[in-house]
Amino acid sequence: MYPKKIIIAGGGTAGWMSASLLQHSWPNAHIILIESENIGTIGVGEGSTPYLKQFFKKLNIADHEWMPHCNATYKSGIEFPNWSETPGYESYFHPFFSPLDIETGEMFFKRAKAQKLGVCSNAHPDFYFVNTQIAQKCKAPISQRYPNLDIDYGYHFDAGLLTAFLKKRCLGLGLINVIDDITQVELETNGDIKGLVTNEHGVQNADLYIDCTGFRGLLIQQALNIEFISFKDNLFNDAAVAIQTPKESKSPITTSTCSTALSCGWAWKIPLANRYGNGYVYSSEFLTEAEAEQELKAHLKISPQDNVTVRHLKMKVGRVDKHWHRNCLAVGLSQGFIEPLEATALMLVQFTLEEFIEKYTNNDQRVKQQENFNNKVNHMIEGVRDYIVTHYKVNSKSNSPYWKKCREHTNISNNLAALLNAWGDPELFEDELEKQQDSLAYLRPSWYVILAGMGLFPEKAIQPNNAEDKHLQAEKYCIKVVNKLFPDHREYLDSMRS
Ligand SMILES: Cc1cc2nc3c(=O)[nH]c(=O)nc-3n(C[C@H](O)[C@H](O)[C@H](O)COP(=O)(O)OP(=O)(O)OC[C@H]3O[C@@H](n4cnc5c(N)ncnc54)[C@H](O)[C@@H]3O)c2cc1C
Structure with a gap:
């Protein structure tokens, strides 16, 4: 049993990962992905856990087929300098x-x-x-x-290029891509989603809607009113500033993300094949945007005169109460987010989709399946x-x-x-x-x-x-x-x- 027609709302990494896995699992389903030209993607998720290896394996995509397109490197773990002042334990590698x-x-x-x-x-x-x-x-x-020695590894990659790679592949396999803004979500009298109203493509209907609209959670949070449970009581970081820095073309490349504790949060450094991705995740209760930018620049040894592109981001940390509700599944930032200290967001995207596909395919006791699924995803996020x-x-x-x-x-x-x-x-x-x-x-x-x-x-x-x-x-x-x-x-x- 599979839904005959699926609409994915949103074309960030979550949207195109959803498209890839749904297309793979239900090749006869008619899938449409709607994305906006006016609303950008978050575009900063550049590190993974080893779980992502299974994603590519499932899609039968070898490392050499995608990594060069995404300036990707391998990842063996994360280094944590400056989190402890205990002598001999100032840094460790996970x-x-x-x-x-x-x-x-x-x-x-x-x-x-x-x-x-x-x-x-x-x-x-x-x-x-x-x-x-x-x-x-x-x-x-x-x-x-x-070659059969199975050692765990993850990846570092350019998030924009990964999205482009997955998109090209999905389109090649017949997925329909609509570039438009969703302006309204229409509901049935029973509370199901009836259709998505777009600016130029009328109302788009489907049997199943996947909400990949990012932090705004257009379908799951705004239209279906599913409660958002904030984690702000124990995770205080709610902002980030990101800067890319160049890399010498012949320098050695480590397989480590470096996550250095700074004054009010921590800075990531991710080695890609052609550059570094850097950023500072911090608490706006303790630091202004300007202070965070200044501290990150000092950490990266960028002088105030240097002309670099700086991106400031807000983060909504927590999760929705239900990820699958009625005929809607939330995937990615729309379902929740935990700061990227262990680079777990795409793992949760993948986990959500795999669990959902399994539960949906098993047609027995839909309500029970839905409840089990939501409990399982919530457990994972809280873990x-x-x-x-x-x-x-x-x-x-x-x-x-x-x-x-x-x-x-x-x-x-x-x-x-x-x-x-x-x-x-x-x-x-x-x-x-x-x-x-x-x-x-x-x-x-x-x-x-x-x-x-x-x-x-x-x-x-x-x-x-x-x-x-x-x-x-x-x-x-x-x-x-x-x-x-x-x-x-x-x-x-x-x-x-x-
Ligand atoms: C600072 C930071 C660092 C991160 N680092 C990592 C990391 O190292 N590893 C990791 O796994 N994850 C990381 N993440 C998380 C990761 O970036 C996201 O989980 C991932 O990019 C998925 O985002 P998304 O697709 O859910 O949302 P987005 O990228 O925000 O995409 C939303 C999409 O919805 C579309 N959209 C929205 N509204 C409408 C509308 N009305 N009509 C039509 N389309 C609409 C947009 O056009 C866009 O295509 C990080 C996040 C942050 C904030």
Whole structure:
């Protein structure tokens, strides 16, 4: 069972990802995408999680077919400098995990457990994971020698070019693209959407409407009045400023996003093949637009005289109560947004679509399916939120009232409170992870990495340990594996282009 006619409202990344997956899953459906020439896309989502790999796999698009078109690079994880002032823990890397980490990963968990109990064990995550070394050594996470070695990776890409790539592909497969403004959403007497009124193309009707209209949520929020639940009580950032910077054409390319804590938020640096994407996500309660721009420019070493294009953005952080309501599904910023600290937005787009397609195809008990779907998406979003909140909650920065507020507020979920309370006790923490396993968006290794990486250990256990130690053996192993198996990132990308 599939809807015969579908209208997607909005042509940002969410709109064209929706078009791609719906077209793939329901090739006989008649799909129209309406997008406005007058209302731009947000255009800044340039980093992904490894989940995006599955998106391209599903569509049967190989990396070399899309990456060169989007100036894309590989991503092995995220570096977090300056989030902690604990000596030795001022920075850590959150890697994507791989089967190559099994032994060293176990060593890391064991050492973190010992260090929590006060035994100095060098439990900094940076020693123990292969993807950390891939990023440090500017390698590509693809083994030419062992092509079937399935190591997790994500991507960095130019969001505008990715949208253009997907659009061209969808149009080639028969999707209809209407360039027009939707001026009104007409409702049936029962509350379903009846049609979308456009400026020049009359009323457009369908069996199913996908709302990809961005933060405005034209269908789901404005027309269907679905409640928006704000996360502003524990995620204080509501604005961003973005600047692109050039890159030397022959310089090495890391596979790391860098997310540096600044005075009232954090700055991202994303390496694309041809340039860097940079931005500062901050709280407007603590910083004006002009101050944020100035601080970002100083961070990027851009002098006030330099002529650079600066984009200021507002962010609406939270989620809608229901993502699928009546004959409408909200996807992307219209369904909600969590600040991009772990670059999770497109993962949520993909997750929403995949779950929806599965539930819709299964025609049994539509109301029950809808309810299950909405609960599942909400759990996922809240799981991601809790992990993002953790970065702020456990910070040990002393340089601004902003960081103090992030650390001291008590508006955290019961799940997160239970995890943080349990961290100090190795057994209790494991029990808590197990208890929550169905609702966690981030798995055990990520929780160890963030809490150990920020140096949440008893003071006596974080003195440097000079003994020739297992952590060095773990690091040596990771370096050896990386040097042996993985090619230079830039050279690999260049070879893809040719
Ligand atoms: C600062 C920042 C950084 C981010 N970084 C990341 C990241 O690293 N990784 C990640 O995964 N995500 C990131 N995101 C999120 C990501 O940018 C979005 O999730 C993604 O681009 C999807 O946006 P969208 O398509 O939902 O909305 P938009 O890009 O806003 O698109 C909305 C579309 O709707 C159309 N539209 C709106 N109203 C009408 C109308 N009346 N008639 C016709 N058309 C209409 C517009 O023309 C446009 O085509 C970031 C977001 C922000 C704010």
